[in-house]
Amino acid sequence: MTDAELDPYADGSLPSWAQVVPPDARSFQGHRAGFITRFIAASADFAVVLLILGMMYAGWAILLFIINPGTFSLPSVSLALVLGAAGLLSWLFFTAAWATTGRTFGAKMMGIRVVSFEGKVMRLPGAAIRSAFCLVFLPGLFWVIVSHQNRSLQDTVLRTSVIYDWTKRAPAKEAKSPHGKHDESSDA
């Protein structure tokens, strides 16, 4: 495999999506992102989830205070409830983000995007499966360090990619054509 085959834009002709990318970032635009960037993005996303959980807890407490101010005390929550709520919220959060624009808050902050094997935004089922897989096996992200193509365990199994994408425009939605399904199933 030659360099020209690896990089279709090695002759200097930039595709339209790269025209709005700053010069410094054009060299890696569209490449699969490395571990550090993805880890920071994931950390930011979990911070957002925790923030939302905290706000929900505060909202619940305020609601209880309004209902019965006389006997109000901060509601106690079990660890299982916290983990369950965090998992559910994270699953919804990641699924919605990856199925719409392909990027969560942390991904947007770090300039990365989750795309399917076609280079397009994932469809809802794929996003839901990937989200659940990521939450169930968090250490899968570390596979990026050793992967030959900067893919996490989830990426490898589900044939997705997390790419550097500093553009604002989201790539096209993954088509529901039988052709795509056929490719996916056959490759799998």
Next chain:
Amino acid sequence: MAMGAVMASGRAARSTARAAGRLAAPFVRVAVDPPLVPYRWRPISRLERWGRDWQDQRGSLVRSSVEAGTAVAADAAEVVLPLVDLTPLVNGVLDRLDLDAIAASALDDLDLTAVVDQVIDELDVGDVLDRALGEVDLTEVVVEQVDLGEVVDKALDDLDLTQIVLTRVDLTAVVNAVVGQLDLTALVQDNVDLAEIAEQVMDDIDLPQIIQESTGSVASEAVQSARLSSVNADDALSRFADRLLLRRRGRGVQSGAALDGELTAADADAQTSDGAEDRS
């Protein structure tokens, strides 16, 4: 007192003469115009003929008298003037004259405007000017007598040419006229290397950067800096891991074709091999 005596004597003489005239008048009348004498023999007829002759000849007599007087005066002047030094005489007269008062009085009496109007009416100014200009070479006179450089410098110093042009010249009309006569497109095409300019402009301005800033597609410079640092850290970590794993080839991280919606054979091969490697 003396004046009173003179006036009284004058009045007395006049009344005496009047009384004498009154007494003598009838006798004089009879003597001059005696009755019973044919008219042509009367003295009055001779007196009346003399009166008529005088009236007929008075004009010619006065003229001849004046001419004779003038001739005599001229002759006398020719004789006398060389003998007389007129300068002190005239100076003495001028000293005694109040010329300012005389001039003021004359100017008061004169209606200068009317005089000038009359002169202008009677003068054929055009003819006078034509004759004067015909006899004078004005160009030569001006060139020889006038320091034209100094005149022009003085005029330019006194004038604010910029302001004059701005206020007096319809610049829009001038520019429109000039532009209307020029084929600007042909001029630019003939004299300007548009391709070079366009290339230079494209080099000077970072169009993608401008588009990016105008659309706000990427966050602030701080975020860009953080992203770039993170990407560099990714590269460093990948190189470190590859060195530990004794990999000689770099990682196959390109997925640009996939971004455009086309999965190239090369990318598919890479994915397949990666998948096999990962699974192994």
